[in-house]
Amino acid sequence: MMRAVFPFAAIVGQEDMKLAMMAAAVDQGIGGVLVFGDRGTGKSTTIRALAALLPTMKVMDGCRYHCDPAVSDLWCEACRTAGDGKAVTAPVPVVDLPLGATEDRLVGALDLERALAGSKVFEPGLLARANRGFLYIDEVNLLEDHLVDLLLDVAASGENVVEREGLSVRHPARFVLIGSGNPEEGELRPQLLDRFGLSVEVRTPRDLPTRIEVIRRRDGFERDPAGFTETWRKPQDKLRRRIVAARSRLPSVTVPDIALERAARLCMALGTDGLRGELTLIRTARAIAALDGDEEVADRHLRQIAPMVLGHRLRRNPLDDAVASTRVTRAVEELFG
Amino acid sequence: MTAGRAWIDALQATALFADDPVGLGGLCVRAGAGPVRDRFLALLWQALPAGMPVRRLPLHTGDDRLLGGLDLSATLQAGRPVVQKGLLAEADGGVLVLAMAERIDAGVGARLRAAMDSGSVTLHRDGLSRVLPARFGIVALDEGVQDEHPPASLLDRFAFLLDLTGVSLADLADVAPLPEAARSPPTDGATEAICHAAFALGIDSPHPPLLALRAARVAARLAGREQVAEADLALAARLVLAPRTMCLPPDGETRGEPEPAANAPDDPGDDPGDDAGNDLSAADKPLEDRVLDAAKAALPADLLSQLASTDAARGLVRAPGRAGQARFSIKRGRPVGTRPGDPRDGARLHLLETLKAAAPWQRLRGKTDRFKVCRQDFRIVRFRQRIGTTTVFAVDASGSAALNRLAEAKGAVELLLADCYVRRDQVALIAFRGNAATLLLPPTGSLPRAKRGLAGLPGGGPTPLAAGIEAAMTLAETIRRSGRTPVVTLLTDARANVARDGGTGRQHAEADAMASALTLRASGVAALLIDTSPRPNPFAARLAAEMRARYLPLPYADASSLSRAIREAGAA
Numbered sequence: 001m002m003r004a005v006f007p008f009a010a011i012v013g014q015e016d017m018k019l020a021m022m023a024a025a026v027d028q029g030i031g032g033v034l035v036f037g038d039r040g041t042g043k044s045t046t047i048r049a050l051a052a053l054l055p056t057m058k059v060m061d062g063c064r065y066h067c068d069p070a071v072s073d074l075w076c077e078a079c080r081t082a083g084d085g086k087a088v089t090a091p092v093p094v095v096d097l098p099l100g101a102t103e104d105r106l107v108g109a110l111d112l113e114r115a116l117a118g119s120k121v122f123e124p125g126l127l128a129r130a131n132r133g134f135l136y137i138d139e140v141n142l143l144e145d146h147l148v149d150l151l152l153d154v155a156a157s158g159e160n161v162v163e164r165e166g167l168s169v170r171h172p173a174r175f176v177l178i179g180s181g182n183p184e185e186g187e188l189r190p191q192l193l194d195r196f197g198l199s200v201e202v203r204t205p206r207d208l209p210t211r212i213e214v215i216r217r218r219d220g221f222e223r224d225p226a227g228f229t230e231t232w233r234k235p236q237d238k239l240r241r242r243i244v245a246a247r248s249r250l251p252s253v254t255v256p257d258i259a260l261e262r263a264a265r266l267c268m269a270l271g272t273d274g275l276r277g278e279l280t281l282i283r284t285a286r287a288i289a290a291l292d293g294d295e296e297v298a299d300r301h302l303r304q305i306a307p308m309v310l311g312h313r314l315r316r317n318p319l320d321d322a323v324a325s326t327r328v329t330r331a332v333e334e335l336f337g
Numbered sequence: 338m339t340a341g342r343a344w345i346d347a348l349q350a351t352a353l354f355a356d357d358p359v360g361l362g363g364l365c366v367r368a369g370a371g372p373v374r375d376r377f378l379a380l381l382w383q384a385l386p387a388g389m390p391v392r393r394l395p396l397h398t399g400d401d402r403l404l405g406g407l408d409l410s411a412t413l414q415a416g417r418p419v420v421q422k423g424l425l426a427e428a429d430g431g432v433l434v435l436a437m438a439e440r441i442d443a444g445v446g447a448r449l450r451a452a453m454d455s456g457s458v459t460l461h462r463d464g465l466s467r468v469l470p471a472r473f474g475i476v477a478l479d480e481g482v483q484d485e486h487p488p489a490s491l492l493d494r495f496a497f498l499l500d501l502t503g504v505s506l507a508d509l510a511d512v513a514p515l516p517e518a519a520r521s522p523p524t525d526g527a528t529e530a531i532c533h534a535a536f537a538l539g540i541d542s543p544h545p546p547l548l549a550l551r552a553a554r555v556a557a558r559l560a561g562r563e564q565v566a567e568a569d570l571a572l573a574a575r576l577v578l579a580p581r582t583m584c585l586p587p588d589g590e591t592r593g594e595p596e597p598a599a600n601a602p603d604d605p606g607d608d609p610g611d612d613a614g615n616d617l618s619a620a621d622k623p624l625e626d627r628v629l630d631a632a633k634a635a636l637p638a639d640l641l642s643q644l645a646s647t648d649a650a651r652g653l654v655r656a657p658g659r660a661g662q663a664r665f666s667i668k669r670g671r672p673v674g675t676r677p678g679d680p681r682d683g684a685r686l687h688l689l690e691t692l693k694a695a696a697p698w699q700r701l702r703g704k705t706d707r708f709k710v711c712r713q714d715f716r717i718v719r720f721r722q723r724i725g726t727t728t729v730f731a732v733d734a735s736g737s738a739a740l741n742r743l744a745e746a747k748g749a750v751e752l753l754l755a756d757c758y759v760r761r762d763q764v765a766l767i768a769f770r771g772n773a774a775t776l777l778l779p780p781t782g783s784l785p786r787a788k789r790g791l792a793g794l795p796g797g798g799p800t801p802l803a804a805g806i807e808a809a810m811t812l813a814e815t816i817r818r819s820g821r822t823p824v825v826t827l828l829t830d831a832r833a834n835v836a837r838d839g840g841t842g843r844q845h846a847e848a849d850a851m852a853s854a855l856t857l858r859a860s861g862v863a864a865l866l867i868d869t870s871p872r873p874n875p876f877a878a879r880l881a882a883e884m885r886a887r888y889l890p891l892p893y894a895d896a897s898s899l900s901r902a903i904r905e906a907g908a909a
Contacts, residue, residue: 039493040542044454098459099447100400103685105461110688112407112418112464118708126461139447145818165688182490185443189818204541212532215546219528222547 004225008049009235011042012214013205020198020308021050022239023287024134024176026246030283031197032155032177034140034188034312041202042214043180047136050178051094053236055244057132061086064124065131065171066093076171093133095126095175099142106147107154110165122169127160130175140179141188148192151177155195197280198305199312201325246290253286254296262302262335269331272313281309299336306332340508343501347377350497350576353555355384358432358474360551362453362544363495365438365477365487373504374478381476390431392424396440400462403448406681407463409712416707418465425449425458426469433473438491439481446488449475453494463681496548498580526624527553527565533625534574534632539583549577567624571631579632678717690716726824727763727780727816728753731809732791733829733869734770735800743796745891746828746869753826754787763821765812766790769805771798772839776808780816799841802833803849806857806884813862824863827886830870831877847876854884865902867891 011018020033035043059066060079067079069087079085097106104110108125115121126135137143143151154160160173177195181188193199205211221228263281270277285301292301307325314327347366354364364381368374385391394403405423412419424433425448433449435441452458456472475495477487492498528550535546553573557565677694680686695714702709730750734743754764764787766778778790806827813823833846837853840846857864864886868877873890881888887902 038541039490040544042543096459098404098451098461099444100404101461102463104464105466109464112412115688116412116416116418116710123464138451142444142447165686185447185488185490190815204543208533208536211536211543211546212529214543215532215550216528218543218547219550 004221004229005052006045006049006218006221007229007232007236008046008053009239010217010221010228010232011046011049012217013210014042014046014202016200016308017043017046017202019288019304020200021046021178022243022246022291023198023284023305024178025050025054025243026290027250027283027287028132028174028176030176030287031280032179032195034193034196034199035178035180035202036183036199037202038204039182041204043202044138047134047138047178047180048094050134051092053240053243054092054094055240055247056089057092058087059090059132061088065128065173066090066133067172068132074172074174093129093131095130095133095135097126097135097137097143097147099139099144101126101147103147103150104164107150107160107162107164108169108171109162110167120166122162122167124171125160127154127173127175128171131171131173133175134178135175136178137180139181139185140192141181141183141185145189148189152191152195193312194276196312198284198308200308201311242291245293246287249293250286250290253289253294255282255286256296259285259297259299259302262299266302266306266331266335267310269335270310270314270328272310277310277313281306284309303332303336340504343499344504344508346576347499347501347504348380349572350499351377351381351384352559353552353576354474354497355381355386356555356559357551358385358389359430359456359472361474361496361555362548363475363477363491364497364499365479365492365495366499366501367479367481368501368504369480372506373501373509376506376509377501378476385432390428391434392428392431393434393436394424396437398424398445400448401681403445404458404462405460405467405469407465409679409681413710413712420460420465420467420469422469423458423460425452425471425473428473429470431473433475435475435477435487438477438479438487439485441487441491443488446491450491450494493542493544494548496552496577500580527570530570530625530628531574531578534578534629537629538578538581538632540578540581541583545577545581549573552577567627570624570628574628574632582632675716676719677713678715680715680717685718687716687718725762725821727765727821729765729767729780729809729812729816729823729825731767731769731774731805731825731827731829732794733800733802733805733827734768734794734796734798735832736770736797737800737830737832743794743869746867747791747794749867749891750791750828751788754791765816767805767808767812768794769801769808770796772801772804772835774801774804774808776812780812780821799835800829800833800846801835801837802829802831802846802880803837803853804835805829806850806853807837810853810857810860810862814860817862822863824865825857825886826865826867828867828869829877831866831868831874831880832870833876850880851883854880857884857886865889 008018008021017035020035024030024033035047037043057066058069060069060075062085063076063079065076067075069085072080104125106125106127108123108128111121111123154173155175155177158172158174160171162169179188179192179196205214217228260282263278263285267277267281281302282297284305285297288301288305289295289297294301307328310328311325350364354361358364366374366377368377382391400406401421401423403423403425405421405426408419408421411421435449452471452473453475456470458469458471460467460469475491477491477495479487481487486492531546531549531553535549540546550573553565553569556569556572557563560566560569562569675687675690678684691710691714692708694716695708695710698711698714699709702711730753732746732750750766763780764778765776765780766787767774768777769775777794778787781787809825809827813825816823831850832843833850834843835841836845836849864881864884866877866881866884866886866888868874868888868890870877870890877890878888880886887905889902
C-alpha cells in the first residue's frame with residue numbers, strides 16, 4: 001500500500017530541520033540527524049518527505065545490499081564473488097524501523113519460509129535494506145535497549161555481522177541514522193545521542209500567519225493528495241536538482257585554515273569532548289557551502305550549523321535541556337563577533 | 338459549564354465521531370466506571386454504523402497481539418509463514434477501545450500513534466515483513482484521577498476530549514444529539530477562523546485545528562449542508578478546541594458572561610447556531626472572533642486551577658515509571674541452553690534443538706517428504722541476565738569534609754567495599770571537591786582497585802555538592818541501562834558552597850544541591866546519604882528527604898549498620 005507523501009518543498013518553516021536533512025543528503029558521512037521537539041511539528045512528515053526528494057543512485061543489479069558499482073572495497077560477498085555486474089538505477093532506500101520490530105528482522109535471520117521447506121537461507125533484515133540509504137526510527141527514545149545495542153554496534157563498524165541460528169553472514173550496512181522523538185516521553189541514552197552528527201530542536205511556529213499556512217497546506221494535501229503533489233512538483237524538482245548539484249560540487253569545496261581555526265576555537269570554548277564535534281562541524285559546513293553554491297567554507301556556514309552540530313555534545317545539565325542551543329549561539333556570537 | 342451541558346456536548350461529539358471515527362482520530366471519555374459512562378458508551382455503540390469492527394485493547398497487550406506476528410499453528414499446517422493480524426490491523430475501518438487509557442505505557446502509545454499517522458501497521462516481526470492497513474478511531478476510557486492522564490501525544494490526535502466526571506444520572510437528558518439543519522449560511526475563511534481560535538486559546542499543536550476543521554465538515558454533512566457554515570465551525574471550536582485551552586484568550590472580555598445567558602445552558606434543544614445567530618452584537622464581529630467566542634463559552638469555570646494542575650502533571654510526575662526499568666528480558670544476556678517455548682515475541686528459536694526434538698517423532702507423524710515440526714518441538718534460547726547491584730559511592734573530599742573526619746568516612750567505605758565484594762556487587766567511586774566531580778573508579782568488582790582509588794583520594798577545597806549528586810546520578814543511569822541495579826551512596830557533610838555553574842555562595846549552592854536531589858529522586862534511583870559532619874547537619878537531613886534517600890548520620894553509624902542500610906536500599 002503506497003500512500004502519497006507530503007512534498008518536502010511544501011513544508012512550512014522548520015528551516016533548521018530541513019537544512020539538516022539536506023546536508024545529510026548531500027554528504028552521508030555527516031552522521032545521522034536527530035529531530036527532537038514538540039508534538040505535531042512535522043518531524044515524521046519531513047523525514048518521510050525526504051525519501052521522495054532524494055535523487056536515485058547506481059546499484060549492482062540484483063544485489064540485496066545495493067552495493068555501489070563504483071566502490072568495490074565495500075562490496076558484499078556476492079558482488080565480490082561475481083566480480084562485476086550490471087549497474088542499474090534504484091531509489092535511495094529510506095527504511096522505517098518501527099517500534100516493536102524484533103531483532104531477527106533488524107539484523108536479518110533464517111528465511112522462515114525456506115527453513116520450513118528444509119533449506120537454510122539467510123534473509124536480510126532492515127539493516128541490509130538501509131545500506132547506502134537512511135534508517136528512520138520514529139520515537140527513537142522509546143526503542144528497546146537490546147535493539148539500540150545492535151544499532152550502535154553496526155553504526156560504528158559499518159558492517160552487520162550475523163551469527164545466529166547456525167548462520168554466519170556479514171554484509172555492509174552503512175546508513176544515515178535518522179531519529180525523531182519527543183523529549184517528554186523519555187530521554188535518549190548518551191551513546192546513541194553521540195551517534196547523531198546533527199541534532200535539531202523543532203518548535204511550533206509562534207505566529208498566526210505561519211500556523212494558518214501549515215494548516216491550510218496540510219488540509220489541502222489531505223483532501224487531494226495527488227493534486228497537491230502536482231502543484232508542488234516544480235519546487236520539489238528544483239530542490240532535488242540543488243542536492244544533485246551540491247553533491248557534485250562537494251569534493252571541490254575548500255576549507256580555509258581560518259575556518260578550521262574557528263571551528264576548533266568554538267569547540268574549545270564550549271568544552272565539547274573529542275574531535276568528533278570539530279570534524280562534523282567542518283563536514284557539515286562544506287555540505288552547506290556546496291548547497292549554497294559556494295567555493296569555500298566561510299563564517300556564515302559555520303554560524304548557521306553550529307547549534308545543530310554542537311548542541312547535543314555539550315555536557316548535560318539535567319534540569320535544563322533547552323539551554324544547549326542557546327549556549328552554542330552565545331559562543332558563536334562571542335567568537336565570530 | 339454545567340453538567341447538563343457537558344452531557345449534551347458529549348452526545349454531539351458522539352454523533353460526529355460515529356460518522357467518521359477514522360478521520361476524527363479519537364474520543365477520550367474521562368469518567369469513572371459507572372452508570373453514566375455505561376449509558377454514554379451504550380449510546381456511542383448505538384451511533385456507530387452496524388457492522389463496524391470494534392476491538393478492545395486491554396492494558397498490557399503484548400506486541401504480538403497489538404501489531405501482529407506469526408500464526409504458529411497455521412504456519413506449521415501450511416508449511417509457509419502465515420501472518421496473524423494484530424488488534425490494530427483488526428480494527429481497520431472501525432474503532433479501537435482503550436480501557437484504562439491513563440495507565441497505558443509510552444511504548445504502546447507510540448505504536449498507536451505511528452499507526453494513526455500512517456493508517457497502517459508496519460510489521461517487522463518473527464521473520465515477517467508486512468504493511469497492513471490499520472485506519473481506526475480510538476475510544477479511550479480515562480479513569481484517571483487528578484494528574485493521571487493518557488499520554489498527551491495520543492490525546493493530541495483525538496478530536497474530542499470529554500469530561501463526564503461531574504455528570505450524574507440526574508443530568509442525563511435524552512436529546513436529539515445534533516440540531517436540525519439550521520439556516521446557517523456557508524462561510525469562507527473556515528481555516529483562518531479555526532486557526533485564529535486555536536492560537537488565541539494557546540493551542541500549539543497543529544493537530545487540534547486540523548481535527549476541528551474535519552469535525553466542522555462532518556457537522557456540515559450531517560446537517561445536510563454542502564459547505565461548512567458558521568454554526569459548524571462554532572460547534573467544532575466548542576467541542577474540539579475548548580477542552581484543550583492552555584491560556585485565556587487575550588481580549589479583556591470577562592469569560593462567558595454575555596454568551597451563556599443567551600445560550601440558556603439547560604435548554605436541551607439548544608442550538609449551537611444560536612451562538613452566533615441570535616446575538617446581534619456578535620454579528621458584526623469578524624468570523625474569527627465569533628468562532629473563538631463559541632469556544633470560550635464552553636470553557637469550564639475553574640479553568641485557571643485546572644491549568645495549574647496540568648502544569649504539574651507535565652513536570653516530574655511523569656518521570657518515574659519509565660520503560661524497561663525492572664523488565665526481565667528474554668532477549669538479552671548470555672545464552673544458557675534451551676527450553677521448550679513459543680518462538681514469537683522476540684524469543685529466539687534454537688533451530689538445531691528444535692529439529693533434534695522433532696526427529697524421533699518423524700515416523701509416528703507419517704511418512705512424507707517433508708520434515709514435520711510441531712508446536713511442542715520448538716526450543717527457544719534461554720538467556721541469563723545478571724541482575725547485580727552496583728553501589729555508587731559519591732564521596733565529599735572537600736576541605737570541610739577533610740576536617741570532619743574524611744579518614745573515618747574512608748574507613749567506612751572500605752568496610753562497605755569488603756561487604757560489596759562478598760556479595761559480588763560492583764562498586765564505583767566518585768569524588769567531588771574544588772569545582773567538579775571526578776570519577777575515580779568506574780564500576781568494578783575489583784576490591785584492590787577500589788581501595789587504591791580511595792586511599793589516593795586527596796582532600797581539600799570547596800564543596801560542589803550539586804555536581805557530586807549529578808555525577809552520581811548520571812553514572813547510576815548508565816548502570817541501570819546496562820541492566821544492573823544502581824544504589825547511590827552519598828558521603829558528605831552537606832556544607833555545599835559551590836553552585837552548578839561554578840559560582841560560590843552557600844545559598845545558591847544549597848539551592849542547586851536541592852534541585853539536583855530532586856532530579857535524583859525523579860530518576861528513581863535508590864539512595865543513601867551518610868552525614869559525615871561532627872553533629873548531624875539539618876540541611877543534610879533535608880537533602881536526604883528531598884532525594885528520598887535513607888539518612889544516616891555517621892556518629893551513629895557503625896560499619897555493619899551502614900552495610901545493612903545499603904543492602905536494604907538496593908532491595909527496595
